[in-house]
Amino acid sequence: MLNQRSKNLSPSPTMAIDTRAKQLVAQGVDVINLSVGEPDFDTPETGKAGGMAAIADGFTKYTAAAGTIELRQAIGDKLRRENGLDYSPDEIVVSNGAKHSLFNIFMVLLDPGDEVLIQAPYWVSYPEMVKLSGGTPVIIKTDAQTSFQLTPQMIERHISAKTKAIAINNPSNPTGVVYDETALRAIAEKAAEHGLLIISDEIYERLTYDGATCVSMAAISPDIKRRTITVNGFSKAYAMTGWRLGYAAAEKPIAKAMGELQSHCTSGASSITQKAGLAALSGDQSMMAAMRREFDRRRLYAIERLKDIPGLDLEVVPRGAFYVFPNVSETFGRVIGGRSIESSDDLCSAILESARVAIVPGSSFGSPRHLRISYATSMEHLREGLDRIEHLLAGDRQFATSS
Ligand code: PMP
Ligand code: GLU
Secondary structure (H helix, E strand, O other): OOOHHHHHOOOOHHHHHHHHHHHHHHOOOOOEEOOOOOOOOOOOHHHHHHHHHHHHOOOOOOOOOOOOHHHHHHHHHHHHHHHOOOOOHHHEEEEOOHHHHHHHHHHHHOOOOOEEEEEEOOOOHHHHHHHHOOOEEEEEEOOHHHOOOOOHHHHHHHOOOOEEEEEEEOOOOOOOOOOOHHHHHHHHHHHHHOOOEEEEEOOOOOOEOOOOOOOOHHHOOHHHHHHEEEEEEOOOOOOOHHHOOEEEEOOHHHHHHHHHHHHHHOOOOOHHHHHHHHHHHHOOOHHHHHHHHHHHHHHHHHHHHHHOOOOOEOOOOOOEOOEEOOEOHHHOOOEEOOEEOOOHHHHHHHHHHHHOEEOEEHHHHOOOOEEEEEOOOOHHHHHHHHHHHHHHHOOOHHHOOOO
8 A cells, every 4th residue: 555655664763762752651651761852941931922922913824935034034144143154035944843954955956866975873864864855875884983973085985976965963963973163174075076965954053062062064165055055943952842943044946946845745834833933043042051051961960870881881972962872782692671682772672671761772873882862851860761771781680670
C-alpha cells in the first residue's frame, strides 16, 4: 500500500524516544526523560502575550505564505544586529519550525541523485530529509581525534561530481562542538572551491559556553553568504518548541522557491505563532541570558558527573547546545541490568528498562559508540537521571535485573 518513499523512511528517533518517555510518565511510570532537546523553561511572557493578543485582536487568518512582513523585517533586523548579515524580507522565509525550513531547503535544491555532505555525528533528521527530497546523503565521519570537527581535507575526500551542498550544524547537536572562525572559514572556502551550497543550521547559536561564540557561516564573506542558506528558529532560543516557528535566509531565488513550495503545503506558519515570535524577538531578552547561564550550570554539572560514571567517557567537552555525548564502547561486552550489551542501543534500552532513564543511542546520530544525554531539563531531573545511570553501571543491586 505504501510507496517506496514511506518504506525507506525511518522515524525521528529523538521524537520517538521522547514520545515513549512521555507516554510512560503519563501512565505513572517514574521515567526521567533526558532524551529530547527541548528547553524545560517556559516561553517568555512577551511571546505568550504576543500570541494572546493575536487571538484577542482577531489576527487569526492566513498570512503571506513566507511569513508576515513585520516578522520577516524583525528577523532581518536580528540577523543584521547579532549576526552581521544583511538580508531583506524577501530573502527570509518563516516556516513551521527550523525542521520545516530545512525540509523546504532540500526540497527546492535537490534533484534526484544530488549529494549532500553531512558531518557525523549528525542531527537525526538531516539524512532522512535529504533522502525524502530525492537526494543522497554522503556522511563524513568525525570522531574525538579531530574533536568532532570537519576539516577541508575530509570534505575533499567526499566530493564527487554530484555533490551539491554541505550541511553544517554549528553549534552541533549532538556533540556540542562550536567551530571557531578559522575552522569555519576553512570549511567555507573548501565548499566555495567546489561550488557547493552551504546549509548552515545555527539553531543553537545563543547556547555557547566557556567563551565560545557562534560565528554565522554567511558572515565569513560576501561570496560565502551568496552560497549559504542560514537556518534558525525560536524553539531553542525562546523555549518555543510547541509553537513551531523557524526561518531560513537565502538569496532571493532560493527564498522565493521555498515560499512557493510552502504556499502549497502549509500556507505558512500559524498567524498566532508568528505574532508570538515577533513579540519574543522584539521584547526583553534578559530571560535568554538567564536560560543560557542555567544551561551552563547543568553542563558543568553533567561534565563533572560523567567523570565518575564507569563506562561513559566524555572525550570532547561540549561548548554549545545542551547535550553531552559520551563514548560508551567500554560497556560493550558487559552485562548490565541483566542485558548483554553489544551496542549503544542495547545500553540505552538497559538504561530505560532498568534505571528508567530515557536517553538517545548514538546510532541515531550516525555514531554507534556514543549516546546522547540532554541537559535541557531541571537540575533535579538531571541529578536523579545521572544517579540512576551511575548506580546501574556500577552494578547497584537495585537495578540488577530488568523490570
Ligand atoms: N536543527 C537542529 C540541529 C535541532 O536540534 C533541531 C531540534 N529541534 C532543529 C533543527 C529543529 O527545531 P524546530 O523545528 O523545533 O525549530
Ligand atoms: N532537536 C531536538 C533533539 O534533537 C528535538 C527533537 C527533534 O526535533 O528531533 O532532540
